[in-house]
Amino acid sequence: MMSVMQALSVWAVPLMVCGIPLYGFIKGVPVYETFVEGGREGLHIAARILPYMIGIFVAMGVFNASGAMEMLGGLLSPILSLIGLPPEVLPLALVRPLSGSSALGITASILRDWGPDSFVGRLASTMQGSTDTTFYVLSVYFGSVGVTRSRHALVTGLCGDAVGVLASLVVCRLFFG
Numbered sequence: 385m386m387s388v389m390q391a392l393s394v395w396a397v398p399l400m401v402c403g404i405p406l407y408g409f410i411k412g413v414p415v416y417e418t419f420v421e422g423g424r425e426g427l428h429i430a431a432r433i434l435p436y437m438i439g440i441f442v443a444m445g446v447f448n449a450s451g452a453m454e455m456l457g458g459l460l461s462p463i464l465s466l467i468g469l470p471p472e473v474l475p476l477a478l479v480r481p482l483s484g485s486s487a488l489g490i491t492a493s494i495l496r497d498w499g500p501d502s503f504v505g506r507l508a509s510t511m512q513g514s515t516d517t518t519f520y521v522l523s524v525y526f527g528s529v530g531v532t533r534s535r536h537a538l539v540t541g542l543c544g545d546a547v548g549v550l551a552s553l554v555v556c557r558l559f560f561g
């Protein structure tokens with residue numbers, strides 16, 4: 385027999401899919417027309433942010449293909465050893481602010497090579513959840529509303545990513561190291 389929580393979990397999405405349009409209909413909202421208008425606005429936003437997204441993906445591809453990632457890893461190796469950050473997770477820390485899908489690929493590779501229960505695997509998983517795709521967020525959200533001068537948002541986002549990486553390291557050392 386299903387518990388109440390299991391029943392809610394099974395029926396939550398179907399109830400929302402039926403309930404929200406029903407609520408709109410009861411309130412006198414032209415549900416279908418409003419849905420179509422929302423889709424139209426979504427297409428316009430997608431068209432406005434597409435150049436920003438292409439720019440981010442091209443820049444990320446050039447950075448990876450040029451060998452700059454490996455060179456940067458070599459330069460940062462002494463600092464990494466001082467703070468105890470395994471060099472295997474450096475590519476994840478560097479790519480995560482640029483692209484979530486690339487970072488997920490790096491995390492999958494780390495988990496495949498080191499295992500999910502290794503310190504490196506746990507650190508990569510924690511970093512994946514503790515940092516954000518800063519450049520992607522700035523390009524998509526700022527591009528969608530037409531912001532051209534982000535001022536301090538980039539520096540703040542990258543500082544947040546650095547804190548996320550360091551906090552991941554500290555937490556993993558406390559719990560798993």
